[in-house]
Amino acid sequence: MRTSWADSVSNSAAEIAISDKNSLPRPTRSTYVPPHLRSGSISDLSGPVSGTNGGSRWIGSDGGGTKPELRRQGQGNSYATAGRDNAGGGGGGGGGGVRNNRSGGWDRREREVNPFGNDDKIDDIKQNFSEQENSGINFDAYEDIPVEVSGENVPPPVNTFAEIDLGEILNQNIRRCKYVRPTPVQRHAIPIALAGKDLMACAQTGSGKTAAFCFPIISGIMREPYAQRTRVGRTVYPLGLILSPTRELSCQIHDEAKKFSYQTGVKVVVAYGGAPINQQLRELERGVDILVATPGRLVDLLERARVSLQAIRYLALDEADRMLDMGFEPQIRKIVEQMNMPNRGVRQTMLFSATFPREIQRLASDFLSNHIFLAVGRVGSSTDLIVQRVEFVLESDKRSHLMDLLHAQRENGNHGKVSLTLQQALTLVFVETKKGADSLEHWLCMNGFPSTTIHGDRTQQERELALRSFKSGKTPILVATDVAARGLDIPHVAHVVNFDLPNDIDDYVHRIGRTGRAGKTGLATAFFNESNLSLARALAELMQEANQEVPAWLTHYASRAPYGGNKNRRSGGRFGGCDFRREESIGKNLDYYSGGNSGNAYGGLVDIGGGYAPGVTSAWD
DNA sequence: AAAAAAC
Numbered sequence A: 001m002r003t004s005w006a007d008s009v010s011n012s013a014a015e016i017a018i019s020d021k022n023s024l025p026r027p028t029r030s031t032y033v034p035p036h037l038r039s040g041s042i043s044d045l046s047g048p049v050s051g052t053n054g055g056s057r058w059i060g061s062d063g064g065g066t067k068p069e070l071r072r073q074g075q076g077n078s079y080a081t082a083g084r085d086n087a088g089g090g091g092g093g094g095g096g097g098v099r100n101n102r103s104g105g106w107d108r109r110e111r112e113v114n115p116f117g118n119d120d121k122i123d124d125i126k127q128n129f130s131e132q133e134n135s136g137i138n139f140d141a142y143e144d145i146p147v148e149v150s151g152e153n154v155p156p157p158v159n160t161f162a163e164i165d166l167g168e169i170l171n172q173n174i175r176r177c178k179y180v181r182p183t184p185v186q187r188h189a190i191p192i193a194l195a196g197k198d199l200m201a202c203a204q205t206g207s208g209k210t211a212a213f214c215f216p217i218i219s220g221i222m223r224e225p226y227a228q229r230t231r232v233g234r235t236v237y238p239l240g241l242i243l244s245p246t247r248e249l250s251c252q253i254h255d256e257a258k259k260f261s262y263q264t265g266v267k268v269v270v271a272y273g274g275a276p277i278n279q280q281l282r283e284l285e286r287g288v289d290i291l292v293a294t295p296g297r298l299v300d301l302l303e304r305a306r307v308s309l310q311a312i313r314y315l316a317l318d319e320a321d322r323m324l325d326m327g328f329e330p331q332i333r334k335i336v337e338q339m340n341m342p343n344r345g346v347r348q349t350m351l352f353s354a355t356f357p358r359e360i361q362r363l364a365s366d367f368l369s370n371h372i373f374l375a376v377g378r379v380g381s382s383t384d385l386i387v388q389r390v391e392f393v394l395e396s397d398k399r400s401h402l403m404d405l406l407h408a409q410r411e412n413g414n415h416g417k418v419s420l421t422l423q424q425a426l427t428l429v430f431v432e433t434k435k436g437a438d439s440l441e442h443w444l445c446m447n448g449f450p451s452t453t454i455h456g457d458r459t460q461q462e463r464e465l466a467l468r469s470f471k472s473g474k475t476p477i478l479v480a481t482d483v484a485a486r487g488l489d490i491p492h493v494a495h496v497v498n499f500d501l502p503n504d505i506d507d508y509v510h511r512i513g514r515t516g517r518a519g520k521t522g523l524a525t526a527f528f529n530e531s532n533l534s535l536a537r538a539l540a541e542l543m544q545e546a547n548q549e550v551p552a553w554l555t556h557y558a559s560r561a562p563y564g565g566n567k568n569r570r571s572g573g574r575f576g577g578c579d580f581r582r583e584e585s586i587g588k589n590l591d592y593y594s595g596g597n598s599g600n601a602y603g604g605l606v607d608i609g610g611g612y613a614p615g616v617t618s619a620w621d
Numbered sequence B: 001a002a003a004a005a006a007c
Helices: A005-019 A082-086 A122-134 A168-176 A184-194 A207-223 A248-258 A277-285 A295-303 A329-337 A358-367 A395-416 A436-444 A460-472 A505-512 A530-545 A550-559 A580-585
Strands: A051-052 A056-059 A147-149 A199-203 A230-232 A236-237 A238-241 A268-271 A290-293 A315-317 A348-353 A371-374 A386-392 A426-430 A451-454 A477-480 A495-500 A523-529 A607-608
Touching: A005 A348, A082 A236, A147 A184, A147 A277, A168 A207, A168 A248, A184 A199, A184 A207, A184 A348, A184 A371, A199 A207, A207 A236, A207 A238, A207 A248, A207 A290, A207 A315, A207 A348, A238 A248, A248 A290, A248 A460, A268 A277, A268 A295, A290 A295, A329 A358, A348 A358, A358 A495, A386 A530, A395 A426, A395 A436, A395 A495, A426 A460, A436 A451, A436 A477, A451 A460, A451 A580, A460 A477, A460 A580, A505 A523, A505 A530, A523 A530, A530 A550
Parallel strands: A199 A348, A199 A371, A238 A290, A238 A315, A268 A290, A315 A348, A386 A523, A426 A477, A426 A495, A451 A477, A495 A523
Antiparallel strands: A051 A056, A147 A371, A147 A607, A230 A236
């Protein structure tokens, strides 16, 4: 085991600070004082702290149209880490200076809703922890995960959360989340993110990406000596921004981030369309450090000047390839490049997805500065935990075929599992169109299979109700368009049916990734017919890579079909994902591949063990 | 061609 990870972080941070071409003050990590070592005697806290608002303390003028002073240094505006850490104390005292008196002042933590419910007995959790750790969990499935890293000065991965040491408060939240060990993507991505590097990370669906970018952002905000929550007039200035392509996914990320940030004093707020904006505005006014949002609503908030991105230090794009494809790219570009957000290299940018087509990577580099590319697992591939089946089904036979599957499943389930009524096996059915979703749902209900549907023509209320009803097992079948294809973490999805196959293999990967999550196994069935010919080759290759049984007829179609159904044409071999810079450097004699590493280089294909416990709930994407 | 994302 590594002796001192903290030291190496400090060292590399120092290097970054020196080599950083940009003069804007980037936090120098070497000044980090872990929360448990902080004392309350921060002399710098006597600056003008103006007022309280809904329990949050605001710094800076609250009145007229003066330009906000957003410099991170400078006495009047400082709000030291310890102050945030002991959030709230002294707020009513009007800048008394000492913030560590939690009993004296108002403490925001006392009013924070416990996102873990009643499950807050840390001792019990610790106990369960060690039990889990010793119970010989099925970590073996993750022992041979290939990892590709490229970029300069790549920090080495860690094996345990203890090595990362995010501080006692975050450690407690990690325990509350019942995370035993970091997942492979977390082991690599968190050190990279903590070192302040930009990151493009590919990892399999359900492998814990949300936590991989949330923890570093929360930790970074906690430790930034000069970070402060600012409001000028009605405009708020979040420090972190997390964007995702669907409303439900933003909700989910928000829920997770609230758990991760519990009692840290870091405030997470979500904003998305289809819901009343006033409530979101009120929530924003109460203070925001990390904003989770969908692009449209964010643009709205920016145009109303209720949010400014001027103070953003951390930008994360979840499902980044989706965010940068044709439909979203202009909006994202507007948000990132034309809305006053600090430039790349000043802010820290992290892009996460299970898939990363090469041309999207190229496009994404507009938003990145000297980033590290990380690929964990067979990129763009599915996990081995999902059994994939593909059946030839004519368009006209699809409904009756689905019915057969559902009947078989129902009977099998009833005989197989006693607790089926309690732990209903859920089936997620993907279709191509919104109309198709409605009509299939109606047909299923008519035929004795309680179903619901989620798609973009439904109201947000209906969408959220549908998701809840599905999760609870009340309607154990959910018919969905691609709105549900990415990121959603729905426990107990046992079966994903591709009633209509998508045209792109990456979409297929995301869809089937709704099952087989958090170490559990799942089944994915696809209905294939002649209208899916363009997908044949990519599908056959993908299934082969995942050691799935490829029917002879599909191989036949694949051999005749042209390349297609894949924006991300793999060049063969089991390790498909690749830093586009590396591909382009071949022949130019440039070596981005662990190039410039100083001693701790481990670039290249490395088999690193690791794993995570099944049954652990989280936003695994 | 469809899906998603603001009012």
